[in-house]
Amino acid sequence: MTGERQLFKGAEAIAEAAIRAGCRHFFGYPITPQNEIPEYMAKRMPEVGGTYLQAESELASIHMVFGGASTGARVMTSSSSPGLSLMAEGASYLVGAELPAVIVNIMRGGPGLGDIAPAQGDWAMMTRGWGHGDKRYLVLCPSTVQEAVELMAQAFDLAEKYRNPVVLLGDGLLGQMMEPVVFPEAIAVPDPPGWAARGKPKDRRRVIIRSLYLDPAQLETHVDGLFAKFAAMERDEPRAESWCCQDRPPVVVCAFGTVARIARTAIAQARAEGLPVGLWRPITAWPFAAPSLREVARHANRLLCIEMSKGQLVDDVRAVLGPDHAVAFWGRAGGVVPTVEDMLAQIRAQFAQA
Numbered sequence: 001m002t003g004e005r006q007l008f009k010g011a012e013a014i015a016e017a018a019i020r021a022g023c024r025h026f027f028g029y030p031i032t033p034q035n036e037i038p039e040y041m042a043k044r045m046p047e048v049g050g051t052y053l054q055a056e057s058e059l060a061s062i063h064m065v066f067g068g069a070s071t072g073a074r075v076m077t078s079s080s081s082p083g084l085s086l087m088a089e090g091a092s093y094l095v096g097a098e099l100p101a102v103i104v105n106i107m108r109g110g111p112g113l114g115d116i117a118p119a120q121g122d123w124a125m126m127t128r129g130w131g132h133g134d135k136r137y138l139v140l141c142p143s144t145v146q147e148a149v150e151l152m153a154q155a156f157d158l159a160e161k162y163r164n165p166v167v168l169l170g171d172g173l174l175g176q177m178m179e180p181v182v183f184p185e186a187i188a189v190p191d192p193p194g195w196a197a198r199g200k201p202k203d204r205r206r207v208i209i210r211s212l213y214l215d216p217a218q219l220e221t222h223v224d225g226l227f228a229k230f231a232a233m234e235r236d237e238p239r240a241e242s243w244c245c246q247d248r249p250p251v252v253v254c255a256f257g258t259v260a261r262i263a264r265t266a267i268a269q270a271r272a273e274g275l276p277v278g279l280w281r282p283i284t285a286w287p288f289a290a291p292s293l294r295e296v297a298r299h300a301n302r303l304l305c306i307e308m309s310k311g312q313l314v315d316d317v318r319a320v321l322g323p324d325h326a327v328a329f330w331g332r333a334g335g336v337v338p339t340v341e342d343m344l345a346q347i348r349a350q351f352a353q354a
Contacts, residue, residue: 005180010145011036013181014104014168015044017152018076020186023102024050025075027064029057029083032116033172034106037078058083062090062103069099070209072196074156074189078104080172081122082113084130091165092131095226096211100159102152103137104168106175109335117335118172120257123312126167127286134223136230138237139167139285141256145179151283153184158237160193162229169285171308173258173337233287240289244271245278248299251350252278254317255306256285259338263306266343275351282313290320297321302350306343307331 008016015037018026026041038054045052051068055061061077068075079087084105094101107122109115126139138158142148151168159166192198197207213219244267245252255263260281270277280296280303282289297303303325305314314329321327330346332338 003182003185005182007178008145008181009036009176009178010148010170011106011175012040013145013149014078014152014170014175015040016183017149018102018156019044019048019050020183021074021153021156022187022189023074023076023156024048024189025068025073026051026077027053027055027061027068027075028077028079029055029061031058031080031083033108033118033175034078034080034104036175037104037106058086059090062087063093065101065103066090066093066097066099069094069101070097070197072192072198076102076104078106080106080108081110081119084122084125088131091137092133092135093211094165095131095135095137096133097209098163098226099165099209100156100163101165102155102159102168103165105170107169107171109333115335116172118174118258118308118337119333119335120171120259120308121310121312121333122169123256123285123307123309124315126169127288127316135226136233136286137165137167138162138233138287139169141169141283141285142174143257143260143281145174145177146181148174149181149183160190162233163195164229169257171257172335237284238287238289238292239283240292241279241281241283242292242296243267243279243281245280245296247276249276249278250300251276251302251304251347252280252296252300253304253306253343253347254280254293254313256282256313259306259308262338262340263343266340266347269340269344270347275347277347288316288320293317293320297325301326302353303327304346304350305329305331306338306346308337309333
């Protein structure tokens with residue numbers, strides 16, 4: 001990181017980070033609480049010689065991403081929870097055609113239209129069931145605006161490394177808060193890779209990009225190849241953070257995104273009361289950092305998952321640790337943000353039960 005600290009709203013910082021990472025094509029449709037991303041792109045893309053296009057719907061925007069990605073360009077879109085539901089089909093096409101793209105989801109309350117308040121109810125959708133067919137997405141979960149900036153810079157590289165969509169998963173708090181950030185230096189826009197569709201000069205082989213395979217055996221071979229990439233992601237890309245775990249606390253809070261930020265304050269206050277508690281935070285929702293979680297759980301006899309949902313991260317924690325570990329859950333839904341006082345009460349309760 002270089003340069004001076006600048007005060008940026010989270011959504012606008014995400015957009016600027018994408019531009020500095022070489023993104024020159026944005027296709028999207030407005031929905032709160034991430035409207036500042038397309039608004040910022042509408043202003044900045046013409047300044048850097050890029051393309052901003054507001055589609056008629058999220059359905060259209062994700063398929064425009066497909067077209068842009070087919071040329072080897074760095075492209076992205078952004079939306080919020082209901083919009084991501086509409087993009088599911090097109091995202092599956094991106095995986096099937098092995099096209100890199102970056103997709104930002106700033107989560108809001110649901111189900112249905114819900115509200116525009118921050119929530120975390122899309123964890124399961126983004127890590128398990130987003131779209132049809134056998135597939136995976138690399139999903140990054142920042143907890144600060146600075147981390148979002150850094151992960152956006154990496155997201156395009158990861159998308160191209162694996163030729164697969166990468167999701168940045170935040171929530172309304174991250175999108176709307178303002179924090180000082182330091183941006184990386186802008187990179188030169190990369191040249192299109194050899195697999196890209198750019199017309200057919202005489203000295204170049206014909207390129208066909210597709211996700212349609214009518215022969216079942218051929219499709220199975222294709223899916224096997226995709227899962228070889230996903231296995232490499234599981235091996236090389238899991239990321240997590242452990243905080244206040246050096247003294248092997250018996251209770252560990254599991255949280256992601258902005259909830260993990262609130263949990264840090266609650267943990268600091270609990271420790272001031274003499275309660276040894278730590279934090280485990282996944283940075284990749286998928287691939288899930290199971291080895292890191294198991295290491296923390298070696299000394300923790302109780303884990304407490306705190307989420308802005310009715311419980312989705314907790315399912316992954318329980319799946320990794322099995323029935324031998326006590327894994328409790330507490331969460332708020334509907335866009336209600338858990339407070340430090342709420343979390344502190346839940347932490348105290350874990351020690352009372354230990």
